[in-house]
Each structure stands twice: as structure tokens, then as C-alpha cells.
Amino acid sequence: MERYYQPEIETAPREKIVALQNERLSATVRRVYENVPFYRNKMEQAGVTPDDIRTIDDLHKLPFSYKQDLRDTYPYGLFAVPLKDVVRLHASSGTTGKQIVVGYTRNDLEVWDECVARALTAAGCTDEDIVHVSYGYGLFTGGLGADGGAKRIGATTVPVSSGNTQRQVTILKDFGSTILCCTPSYALHIAEVLYANGYTKDDIKLKAGIFGAEPWTNEMRRKIEEMLGLTAYDIYGLTEIIGPGVAFECKEQTGMHVNEDHFIVEVIDPDTGEVLPEGTQGELVFTCITKEAFPILRYRTRDIGVITRGKCSCGRTLVKMTKPRGRTDDMLIIRGVNVFPSQIETVLLEKGYTANYQIVVDRANNFDSIEVQVEISNEIFSDTVRGLAERAKELAAALKTLLGVTAKVTLLEPNSIPRSEGKAVRVIDKRKLLD
């Protein structure tokens, strides 16, 4: 039987959620207008007042917020409460530039724990579980976010944080951890080290994994599930909104339910800003409607996804978003063709390669080049030189068919690509260094 953390919300009729959203949105807009000069100025420029925002149908009237706004008001300019009411600060991991800072009141932390508790419960976690958290603890939201949700459920939390993979394996085995939380790329690395030590999935007790913070494909999911003997669930979030737990996956594994009583999601055309109908791919935009310290409005995530409201077999009625295929800024434009690293990952895993790969993009004489470097297994590595050349050729042809551009393929010996302990670095774009 399906278990929910808060069935009254997770399986609520749509009207109930909409009523909550209407009320919370108008209150939040009024509060930020009164307390944050940044939002008041922006709304005045757009010619809207809090009286214009009564229901979610008025949302589109509000101006967007961007990462740059957080940088311009760094560190505390978007906070809507006095600093004395802020009990925790977090900062983004700075994947794309200068770091940004967000704050939480005591109540914001409660809301966050609740969101993550829903995600853990959907993955089957109860107070009998041992939750091994290998997301980094610290300013990054992953570690403390997962920790808070596990504690809320009453599970036994193991706050390992990331790194020292050998020790992670020992702890997984000795403590009998049943649920693993980390990035998907780190889960794979932990699996590699487990096997390198002569163990297999039969030596550990993991039953579920909650993996997020970076894009990953379904092929990667199957690989992790097979190696660690668990069911892998996706979890989505970002520092600007709350951290992990903005949306979470259920057993159906076909997308993530958005915690709509706290966050309103929209999908827009990234070029025109126009709101797109459900089922259409575009940029995900979130509005926080319960946050006290950092209630950001219409935040442009740059993540590309689709939302759908079809019936889910788990019984949840919360809207679902697809696994984001990457950010608009992860998208590579190679000789005019759009390429997402996740498309390359799909081909590599389908063709039996490892998920240890890196994409190197360069430009010479105004001509973009793309090289896919991927590690091969020990058995393949002992193949003849001719055999290897044949393989590289076959992979290049498969990539060409899928991407529409020619990529150079370089097969590397095992363990030559640096392993990730957090978010994997998949792309080295040398063109950016030239700008």
C-alpha cells in the first residue's frame, strides 16, 4: 500500500490546493511588497500592486526574478524578515558563477523538513530505516536538507557527508544503511568502490536511493539500481527556492511531484517569457508561497522541463514535472546544433559504456569541435588496438545519428576521469576560456 507523509495535501483534490495557493500567494506578494524594496520597485515598474494579485491566475502579471537579482542584492537584499529571525544561511554551490546566499527562519526549516519527509516517505522510508546521507553538509543545501527530512520521519540518520569513499563503503556495510542520499554520480562512484573492494550489492542492505542535485538519465538510474540493488528515486530542488524537496519522485518513476502547497510552478518560453500550457517543454519558474525569510517570486530556474497533471498511480494529485534534462546554460551549441550532455549519457550507457565520461568542447578557426571521452571496462581495454578503433568508430556513428553533429570519440582506460563526490563536471568548454 502506498504511504504518504501528509495525505491531506499529497492526495488533496485540486480545488483544495488552488484555494491554498490563492490565499498564500496574495499574502506573500503583499508581504514582500511591504518588506523588500527590491520587489516593491520591480512591481512599481511593472505597474502592479498587491491588490492586483488575488489568485494564481494573476501570477503572470508579476515580474520574473533572476539569479542576477540575487547577485545584485548580495548578501541579504532579498530577505523579507530581519536577520535576527533568520536561523540558518545557505549558499549555492556556485556551479555557474558567484555564489548567492539565502536564509531560513525556524518555520522555513520546518517547511523544508516536511518537503523532504514527503520525498523520503514516497521512497518507502519509515522510522525503522537507516538513512545514509552522502550529500555534502555545509553551505550546500543537500546534506542538511536530506538530514532534516530523515530526522523528521524519525529514521536513524547517518550524517556521513561526501568524500572518503572507502569509508562510505565501510559504513554502508557495517551500519546496515537502508537508504542512500547523494548525487547520482556519487552513487555510482560509491558502487564502483564497493565492487573494487570485492563486495557486491549482496553485502549491503540498501533498498532505496534518493538522488538529485544534477541531471541524470534513466539509463544511469538503471545502472545504479543494478549495481547497488536498490530502487532509485529522483529529487529536485535549488538553493533559491528551498534546496532539495521542491519536487520528488514516487514509485511510478515517471517524473517528480511538486510540493504545490509551498511552491507554484510555471513553464515558460525562455525567449519570450510567455507562460506555456501544461505538456509543453520550457523553462521551469517557481514562486515560493510559504517561505518567510526568502520568498522569491517567479524565479527563472533555467532548468528545462515539462509539467503534467495526469493521474498518477501513486494516488498523489500534486502536479508532476519531468526530470530536468539540464539547464539552458548546460546546453551546448555546437555549430548551431543544440546538444544536451544528457543525450550523450543516454547513448553511452545504451552502448554498454560506463557513466564515467567528459565532454570537451573547443573552437579553432571559428569551427566548434566536440570530443566525448569515456572510460571503458577492463575487459574491453584489453582488446586489440584494431578492436578499440572499431568501437570508437561505432560510438561516433551512434552519436552522430542522435546529435546530428560529428563528435570525436576517445576511449580511456579505467579510472582516468576524475570521480565526483558531489555534482559531476561533465563538460569542459574551452570556448568559454577564450571569450
Ligand code: ADP
Ligand atoms: P548551483 O546552482 O550552484 O548548482 P544548487 O545546489 O542550488 O546550486 O543547484 C540547483 C540546480 O541543480 C537546479 O537548478 C538544477 O539545475 C540542478 N538539479 C537539482 N536537482 C536536479 C535533478 N533531480 N535533476 C536534474 N537537475 C537537478
Ligand code: ZN
Ligand atoms: Zn506519483
